[in-house]
Amino acid sequence: xxxxxxxxxxxxxxxxxxxxxxxxxxxxxxxxLGIVIVLVLVVMTSIGPWIAPYDPNKRVGPIRASPSLxxxxxxxxxGQDMLSRILWGGSTMLQVSALSVLVCFLIGxxxxxxxxxxxxxxxxxxxxxxxxxxxxPGLVIAIAIAxxxxxxxxxxALSIAVVYIPSYFRIxxxxxxxxxxxxxxxxxxxxxxxxxxxxFRYILPNVIPSIVVVVTINFADAILTAAGxxxxxxxxxxxxxxxxxDLTSGRTLxxxxxxxxxxxPGLMIILLALGFTFIGEGLSELLNPxxxx
Amino acid sequence: xxxxxxxxxxxxxxxxLASRGxxxxxxxxxxxxxxxEKLGLAGESGSGKSTLxxxxxxxxxxxxxxxxxxxxxxETDIAKLPEHEMRSIRGKKVAYIFQDPMTSLNPVKRxxxxxxxxxxxxxxxxxxxxxxxxxxxxxxxxxxLPERINDYPHQFSGGMRQRIMIGLAIALNPDLVIADEPTxxxxxxxxxxxxxxxxxxxxxxxxxxxxxxxxxxxxLERCDKITVMYAGHMFEYASSIELHKAxxxxxxxxxxxxxxxxxxxxxxxxxxxxxxxxxxxxxxGCRFWPRCSYAKEICRVKEPxxxxxxxxxxxxxxxxxxxxxxCE
Amino acid sequence: MFCIAKKxxxxxxxxxxxxxxxxxxxxxxxxxxxFARKISYVKAVDNVTFSVxxxEIFTLAGESGCGKTTTGRLIVRLIKPTSGKIYFNDADVTNLKGExxxxxxxxxxxxxQDPYASLNPRMKIGDAVGHPLxxxxxxxxxxxxxxxxxxxxxxxxxxxxxxxSLYPHQLSGGQRQRAALARSIILKPEFIVADEPVSMxxxxxxxxxxxxxxxxxxxxxxxYLFITHDLAVAxxxxxxxxxxxxxxxxxxxxxxxxxxxSLHPYTQSLLSAIPIPNPERERKILELKxxxxxxxxxxxxxxxxxxxxxxxxxxxxxxxxxxxxxxDHFVACNSY
Numbered sequence: 001x002x003x004x005x006x007x008x009x010x011x012x013x014x015x016x017x018x019x020x021x022x023x024x025x026x027x028x029x030x031x032x033l034g035i036v037i038v039l040v041l042v043v044m045t046s047i048g049p050w051i052a053p054y055d056p057n058k059r060v061g062p063i064r065a066s067p068s069l070x071x072x073x074x075x076x077x078x079g080q081d082m083l084s085r086i087l088w089g090g091s092t093m094l095q096v097s098a099l100s101v102l103v104c105f106l107i108g109x110x111x112x113x114x115x116x117x118x119x120x121x122x123x124x125x126x127x128x129x130x131x132x133x134x135x136x137p138g139l140v141i142a143i144a145i146a147x148x149x150x151x152x153x154x155x156x157a158l159s160i161a162v163v164y165i166p167s168y169f170r171i172x173x174x175x176x177x178x179x180x181x182x183x184x185x186x187x188x189x190x191x192x193x194x195x196x197x198x199x200f201r202y203i204l205p206n207v208i209p210s211i212v213v214v215v216t217i218n219f220a221d222a223i224l225t226a227a228g229x230x231x232x233x234x235x236x237x238x239x240x241x242x243x244x245x246d247l248t249s250g251r252t253l254x255x256x257x258x259x260x261x262x263x264x265p266g267l268m269i270i271l272l273a274l275g276f277t278f279i280g281e282g283l284s285e286l287l288n289p290x291x292x293x
Numbered sequence: 294x295x296x297x298x299x300x301x302x303x304x305x306x307x308x309x310l311a312s313r314g315x316x317x318x319x320x321x322x323x324x325x326x327x328x329x330e331k332l333g334l335a336g337e338s339g340s341g342k343s344t345l346x347x348x349x350x351x352x353x354x355x356x357x358x359x360x361x362x363x364x365x366x367x368e369t370d371i372a373k374l375p376e377h378e379m380r381s382i383r384g385k386k387v388a389y390i391f392q393d394p395m396t397s398l399n400p401v402k403r404x405x406x407x408x409x410x411x412x413x414x415x416x417x418x419x420x421x422x423x424x425x426x427x428x429x430x431x432x433x434x435x436x437x438l439p440e441r442i443n444d445y446p447h448q449f450s451g452g453m454r455q456r457i458m459i460g461l462a463i464a465l466n467p468d469l470v471i472a473d474e475p476t477x478x479x480x481x482x483x484x485x486x487x488x489x490x491x492x493x494x495x496x497x498x499x500x501x502x503x504x505x506x507x508x509x510x511x512x513l514e515r516c517d518k519i520t521v522m523y524a525g526h527m528f529e530y531a532s533s534i535e536l537h538k539a540x541x542x543x544x545x546x547x548x549x550x551x552x553x554x555x556x557x558x559x560x561x562x563x564x565x566x567x568x569x570x571x572x573x574x575x576x577x578g579c580r581f582w583p584r585c586s587y588a589k590e591i592c593r594v595k596e597p598x599x600x601x602x603x604x605x606x607x608x609x610x611x612x613x614x615x616x617x618x619x620c621e
Numbered sequence: 622m623f624c625i626a627k628k629x630x631x632x633x634x635x636x637x638x639x640x641x642x643x644x645x646x647x648x649x650x651x652x653x654x655x656f657a658r659k660i661s662y663v664k665a666v667d668n669v670t671f672s673v674x675x676x677e678i679f680t681l682a683g684e685s686g687c688g689k690t691t692t693g694r695l696i697v698r699l700i701k702p703t704s705g706k707i708y709f710n711d712a713d714v715t716n717l718k719g720e721x722x723x724x725x726x727x728x729x730x731x732x733x734q735d736p737y738a739s740l741n742p743r744m745k746i747g748d749a750v751g752h753p754l755x756x757x758x759x760x761x762x763x764x765x766x767x768x769x770x771x772x773x774x775x776x777x778x779x780x781x782x783x784x785x786s787l788y789p790h791q792l793s794g795g796q797r798q799r800a801a802l803a804r805s806i807i808l809k810p811e812f813i814v815a816d817e818p819v820s821m822x823x824x825x826x827x828x829x830x831x832x833x834x835x836x837x838x839x840x841x842x843x844x845y846l847f848i849t850h851d852l853a854v855a856x857x858x859x860x861x862x863x864x865x866x867x868x869x870x871x872x873x874x875x876x877x878x879x880x881x882x883s884l885h886p887y888t889q890s891l892l893s894a895i896p897i898p899n900p901e902r903e904r905k906i907l908e909l910k911x912x913x914x915x916x917x918x919x920x921x922x923x924x925x926x927x928x929x930x931x932x933x934x935x936x937x938x939x940x941x942x943x944x945x946x947x948x949d950h951f952v953a954c955n956s957y
Contacts, residue, residue, distance in 0.1 A: 023312075025312060182738050183733040183734075183735055183738040183739035184738060184739050184740055184741045184742075184749075186699055186731075186733070187731070187733065187739050187740075187801070187804070188741075188752070189699060190697055190699060190726065190730065190731045191726060191730070191752065191753040191756055191804070191808075192722075192723040192726035192727065192753070192756050192757060193752075193756050194756075197756065201741075201744075201752075202741050202744075205741070205743035205744075206741070206742060206743055337823040337824060337825060338794070338823055450912050450913075452912060453912070480684035480685055480850065480913075481684070481850070481851075481852070481891065481894045481895055481896075482684070482890060482891060482894045482906075482909060483912075484894070484896075485894040485896075485906050486906075486908075489906070507823070507824055508824070508896065509824065509898055510853075510896035510897065510898040511896045513896075513897075513898045513899060513900045514896050514897060514898070514899070514900060514902075516900075533900040534900045534901060537898070537899060537900050537901075544825075547825060548824060548825055549898070551824060551825055551827065551828040552824065552853075552898050553853035553854055553856060553857045554853065554897060554898055554899070555852065555853050555856050555880060555892070555895055555897070556897055556899075556902075560856075560857060562828045562831075562832075562857060563828060564825070564826070564827075564828035564829040564832060565825040565826070565828075566829070568793045568795050568796060568823075568826060569793065569823060569825075
């Protein structure tokens, strides 16, 4: 077994990584499919504002025009180009979701770690509070908080974040509780490691795989919740192009036959959420240890 | 007079088709077992002994498949039998005692119900009362108070649960019982009691027994014949007395020299160097050559064949020829 | 901080435990907590006293649930005793905390039973084995690397450079246990608790690990507390053996005395039940009544009396003390 150490470039590591994913069977393919979908949409929405043919907030064409060469996704009841709105709206969507996932992660994971490692009254109190939040339907909490705060990307992200902190907390906590009892953690303690060394070098690295899955599923959920919030008119002001708002306006327009206003934003939301779900579910399949003798 | 054996295995090959590659868990295993005989299957982890035991019931878990070879139980080749016919063999002709008694019993079912369901599935004409009576008799034979027939599994200790498992295996009076590591999770006193129980029941009901264990001491004590397996291969097969007095295969010799015996004063134990092979990529030729002190050039290249060296003693090693003499 | 040995003893005692107790409270449901008057305890370790002499291999043997593993963990201070004292090199270390405890840990190490759980799956074994050096700031960089390679060589994971960059899942059970052994000796401790170090390893590899441990005793001047349920292994490796039952030591003596003239009925039964790898040998097992009772409801008087074939009237009332019946042979039985 001769190991020669070469400093590989990121790309050099990526190709074998992807090929091994393909080899792993259906769960590997799902992950790749999810990654592709998400990448395409992310790229599309990031360069969206530059490649959008029109200003999404300006009336640029006839109202309720069906899809044509000039307006590939038609126009809405305000004469705004749907394609431009989709491209701009996507970036808003992603910003909100990404921010909420980040906040969730930065609060939920450390809280879960410290709470379960410390144990005792601190752990019981935290769990009680978190469980109380968890008991509420997510959308209801998001609505309540979004209604209290003024509209804006950051505030919307915060109201969504609160909904998902319990998920991170609970998963991290249950993992830590079981890992805490394992022999290698005891070995670290027996060697004289301080509590933060044990927590961050022995326990945390083994919790990360389960967190990765939660992050991706969280992303998918956040997108749907964000769309839900803007659907009922909360969270963002009207002059920011947004898929959820398009859904609302599209709903009423269906009656008059303008199917494209609701369909395209709806499709985008589903696709983005699906992409993240694929990654999460696929990873969850792969990371679940299937011990075969 | 030709005695037809109860179990006859010929050139059995079992593979596991894992995502990482093919694992040949059992390769070219052949032996036979007479009615009422006790055979020990010895081997360490990865030797294939459990797979072999499971294949006798066609219970090899996915993704394992029986690739080739025949498994004859009372003249019927069960390797090719359709599943519905297999079901009438399992439990009735061949019974299996699993390793872990903790999880093998249904926690929400009373012990009596376990027995009744088993008996009435295979013998539908038996009434519930009769089945219950048989269960109570079985409990007596197991050394458990018959009044406990209505208790739940969690009310019994580990040792007692293992006895109930044994009772369930024998309830239908099968011809062959396969016990897979029946004592690994148990303490040595309970272990001895369980093995004694198995032997007593075997005498009463006249079954053949295959005992699977990594503990060669138990097999030497309790079995008539022993098969030593390593990395899927049968390395040696002989009566336990013969195996103990004159082990032929270097692996068997090494194993015997590494088992502590409390009756020997100042025992010198020796170790077998190296470790069991990775079954995804076993060594070419004889699978034991990297650890064998007698390894020759040919061992790295050619897999030795199973040879009968007389007195029903089979060895798979290049050191032995047909005539039964050691060759250099 | 650690005093020199008492002048009274000829041989110094490196570890001593006195009247050690560890009771675990039983978790009760809310209703039970309201209506029950007492809390019941699992008396895992119930008044254990013994000492380990420098340089010897002292074995704690017994069946599962007897308290031997808990005792081992108490000694290396992984769990806190309910009462009793622990001495290391004649210094009381029972309640040591903080920096002093960390200094103690350099001298006392533990090897665990399960090679599949005692190594961090996310750490290369080279890093895992070298981590104790980092924790105690004993070596860094090149110096640490050299010490790690050196200790890998000692445990037979050669060539060392190859093994240090592997993860635990790339090793077999026997190799993992060697790595765990390497980790335990890298700090050059004086005392190692080995908790069933070979019971989860293949038979053909056990002797290798045991021989390694015996070798280190000579080479590094180590003392071992060996914990096992396998008396055959105990006979091979030990100098002195103590048999535990339901949290108490019921017999303690040199290895020879234990196997040749065991006194306690439990010991005799245990020894009679060990399989002998000889098909021509018939043995008679000393039968015991019943099964091991739960450690929550320990029988009154001598805790072994319900199962004892020689039970007398007083055994249900009087709990026997561990007394020295002959030189260095202790037994806790009302018949002595």
